[in-house]
Amino acid sequence: MDQLTIIQPDDWHLHLRDEGALATTVPAAARCFGRGIVMPNLVPPVRNVAAATAYRERILAARPENSEWQPLMVLYLTDNTSADDIRAAHACAFVHACKYYPAGATTNSDSGVTDLERLDEVFETMQELGVVLQMHGEVTDPDIDIFDREAVFIDRHLVRIREKFPALKMVLEHITTEQGATFVRNSEGPLAASITPQHLLYNRNDMLVGGIRPHLFCLPILKRNRHQTALIEAATSGDSRFFLGTDSAPHPRHAKENACGCAGCYSHHAAIELYAEAFDRAGALHQLEGFASRYGADFYNLAYNRRKITLNRDPWTVPERIDYDGGELIPLAAGQALNWRLQN
Ligand code: NCD
Numbered sequence: 001m002d003q004l005t006i007i008q009p010d011d012w013h014l015h016l017r018d019e020g021a022l023a024t025t026v027p028a029a030a031r032c033f034g035r036g037i038v039m040p041n042l043v044p045p046v047r048n049v050a051a052a053t054a055y056r057e058r059i060l061a062a063r064p065e066n067s068e069w070q071p072l073m074v075l076y077l078t079d080n081t082s083a084d085d086i087r088a089a090h091a092c093a094f095v096h097a098c099k100y101y102p103a104g105a106t107t108n109s110d111s112g113v114t115d116l117e118r119l120d121e122v123f124e125t126m127q128e129l130g131v132v133l134q135m136h137g138e139v140t141d142p143d144i145d146i147f148d149r150e151a152v153f154i155d156r157h158l159v160r161i162r163e164k165f166p167a168l169k170m171v172l173e174h175i176t177t178e179q180g181a182t183f184v185r186n187s188e189g190p191l192a193a194s195i196t197p198q199h200l201l202y203n204r205n206d207m208l209v210g211g212i213r214p215h216l217f218c219l220p221i222l223k224r225n226r227h228q229t230a231l232i233e234a235a236t237s238g239d240s241r242f243f244l245g246t247d248s249a250p251h252p253r254h255a256k257e258n259a260c261g262c263a264g265c266y267s268h269h270a271a272i273e274l275y276a277e278a279f280d281r282a283g284a285l286h287q288l289e290g291f292a293s294r295y296g297a298d299f300y301n302l303a304y305n306r307r308k309i310t311l312n313r314d315p316w317t318v319p320e321r322i323d324y325d326g327g328e329l330i331p332l333a334a335g336q337a338l339n340w341r342l343q344n
């Protein structure tokens, strides 16, 4: 197969950042996606509908002319989120989910939740109203090895939350392990997972063997090869509980090439092309449309995009660097050859 036409995809997890960054991130999102779920981890975070409204306006101001790409907004849960905040989110047409970050788990998560059990009333209200809970599924206890944080989160927290709130719609964001994929697959009730291109294309050897590659450092961290294989199987299986979420998370080059480099991979320069590469390697291009364009919309109760996109087998080389917010960033797969190219 040398050409693939699919319903225009959506990205169910991305970071656009703010202000000067939007000139890079918003056109990149609009290049191929119909909609994007915009993560709320700004400083300060997007905690309520008023902040989401203002942020959405700034995003829309950066949208290319004639683009119909839509930002779908998310509220950031904190220890102080109330049931009223959830009711306001539910009443707002462009807020589509609330995101749980454990305090200190990842970039800009200092305002995150310190104790999950404090959120029971909030989860109760979300379940009742059908508001989607997105979870950064990692524990942050210092004694838990960074490679085990997702699996331990599932055992310590997710099992309990599923049992206590069986009808709560939840997405385990950016799963990185066999345990994550298996838990989602075996769950009854409304639980899905998003999967990033970096976790399909790479494992921790790519990041650590022969020298540390800071541009592959993201959270949850890349795991061993066995987990990469499990994620490829899940993404290409045709199981509608697994869908596209790039977690495209730009950081300026100097912040990643640093003695304490920050976490996040930028993939929106070539998001659908990177997924096409992974699906092609698995012999599963026929499953790309479901994963990229249908299953996420189904989960969020939204219509499919009306447009289509076409990918051609037409090898090209990913740029080594991209202008970003007055500086530059190093994109995922910089300098590497990709086989699939989006037709304009
Ligand atoms: C994200 C970021 O930079 O905002 N980083 C990352 O490594 N994925 C935060 C997140 O989604 O965890």
Ligand code: ZN
Residues within 6 Å of the ligand: 013, 014, 015, 039, 247, 249
């Ligand atoms: Zn993210």
